[in-house]
Amino acid sequence: MAISTLARRKATTFLSSRFLYSSSKYSFSLTRGFASGSDENDVVVIGGGPGGYVAAIKAAQLGLKTTCIEKRGTLGGTCLNVGCIPSKALLHSSHMFHEAQHSFANHGVKFSSVEVDLPAMMGQKDKAVSNLTRGIEGLFKKNKVNYVKGYGKFLSPSEISVDTVEGGNSVVKGKNIIIATGSDVKGLPGITIDEKKIVSSTGALALTEIPKRLVVIGAGYIGLEMGSVWGRLGSEVTVVEFAADIVPTMDGEVRKQFQRALEKQKMKFMLNTKVVSVDATGDGVKLTLEPSAGGDQTILEADVVLVSAGRVPFTSGLGLDTIGVETDKAGRILVNERFATNVPGVHAIGDVIPGPMLAHKAEEDGVACVEFIAGKEGHIDYDMVPGVVYTHPEVAYVGKTEEQVKSLGVDYRVGKFPFLANSRAKAIDDTEGIVKVIAEKESDKILGVHIMSPNAGELIHEAVLALQYGASSEDIARTCHAHPTMSEALKEAAMATYDKPIHM
Known part of the structure; x- marks a missing residue:
């Protein structure tokens, strides 16, 4: 099948119903039409x-x-301001x-010696931001997007009151509003966060x-990344986690190897522990802990x-009650497969709707939402959204874990290949990690891939x-990979899935 034909077919596949709520009462944006007035x-x-x-730029590119x-x-x-980008800058500098x-x-x-210049390190981070x-x-400016700096709040489904950063107020009107x-x-x-002794990310x-x-507090992506930054710079890092495992979305086998890798870097873990x-005390901070199941x-x-217990949708103060936008118990805005809320002309994307709270997922939401508004067919599949933990080694994954495949009752095969046997990893003396490929047994269709390695992301x-594109493990195994590269480990793991690897 030609790629263009496959692409057209994929364009009719929308978001997974696990994350979206569809109902005939939910509006399609095209019922509102497009603007005609100059304001x-x-x-x-x-x-x-x-x-x-991204949604704003894409909308402008489509002529809206x-x-x-x-x-x-x-x-x-x-x-960009206080998350992905500054943390990656510090992760790189500390590494x-x-x-x-x-x-x-x-x-x-x-x-003879090496030392940290923390102000310079922070300056490099701030420069990047x-x-x-x-x-x-x-x-x-290039795409002619009008930019208003201020706090927006709904007056009606088509009017937004903006308290500007300069202290004024204006009303912005639109046929289609995207939250x-x-x-x-x-x-x-x-727990009171003061951003001095008790801090957020x-x-x-x-x-x-x-x-x-x-x-x-919290053994998720953010906590482990920030713990890695300060651990490399000399802090004694202890991670306290209520659950039994770190990063619960990670494949269990890879997770165990990942935790061992972090422990070798002197990161300590207190799992099954409740805070x-x-x-705050005069000299620092005192934490009172007990087992999650109760005890001394x-x-x-x-x-x-560092309090790193996750994130919540930012929907307060937007006037959603004023126009009747429906949310769930977690405060997430309910949308249909076209990102439309129950209020005609009002849409929502990114962290405020169900689904993984990831920047790249939000970007894809934005593009698809605007394409729907413009009368085109948007597409995003949340099962294809990769996750990355940017420690060293990094862990990256897409698709299903082995635990998920087992729970579905699917017959499957697993292929693995360690970076200890990879030529490039040996050459640069950075061999900790593994590639794990999970494929459906009969069809060989890939169900999930999990990588722990330098630059796994x-x-x-x-x-x-x-x-x-529904590839099989044999498809990857028969694709030529340059030598020597870290990517050859994925090829070898794919070979191990449907047949046998060469270099192990």
Whole structure:
């Protein structure tokens, strides 16, 4: 089948019903038509994060008169300003420091000492953020997106009141409104975040000193990444997690290897542990802990505590009640397969709707939503959204875990290949990790791919494309991969799935 034909077929496949709520009462945006008045927009986007700014640019590219409203005053949302981008900058900088301390000598690079200049490191992070936010503003100008800096609130389904950052107020009108306000840090009962001793991820990205003892509450993506940053810089890191496992969405076998890798980096884990209280003291922070199932309490002391218990949709103060937009118990906005809410002309994307709270998922939501508004066929499949933990080694995955495949009662095969047997990994002396491919037994169709390795987040996209187009493990195994590359490990794992690997 030609790719173009397959692409057209895929365009008729919409979001998984696991994440969306469809009903005949939900509106299609085209019933509202497009703007004709000079003061009215075809599309108004509330929120300038990854979902919002991408939706705004795509709408403008499709010829729709578009305005984007952003309360922060800088574009990019949480991801660019206090999330994905600054954390990756610090992860890279701290990794360079750690490599200089522990690995450079193995490669014949020696020096008397190496030290951290924390202000300079933070300056590099801030420079990256600033350059990218300005870049988005440039894209808005290039694509003729009107940018309003301020807090938007619904007056009606077609009118948004904006309290501008300059202190004024204006009303923005639009035929189609897209809510893309993202998410906020999820707090824990009885814990007050002061962003000094008890911090959220935002505060953890802006510490002015390296804490001697850092306790991370929550063993998800963000907690492990921030724990890695400060652990590399010298902090004693302890991760406290209520559940029995770290990163619950991860394949169990890979998760165990990942935890061992982090423990080798001196990260400590207290699983099945409940945080009873967190209190700032004169010298630091005191945590009272007990087993999740109940039992004797213990005290843990730290200099800084990072509360990383997840995120919640940011939907308060938007006037959703005023226009009657339906939400679920978690505060997520309910939409149909075209991202339309129950209110005609009002749409929602990204972290405010059900589905994975990931920047790249929000971007895909934004493109698909605008395509629907423009009368085209949008497409996104949440089962094909990759996840990445940007530690070292990184862990990346797409599709189903082995546990999920088992629970579905599917006959399957597994192929694995360790990076210890990969030539490129050997050459750079960075061999910790594995590729795991899961395929349906009879058809050999790939169901899931899980990678733990350096730069796993870059390697996973071959697997994403394979799953997107229904490839088999043999398809990957018979695809020529350049040598020597880390990507050959995926080829070998695919060979192990349907036949036998060459180099193991």
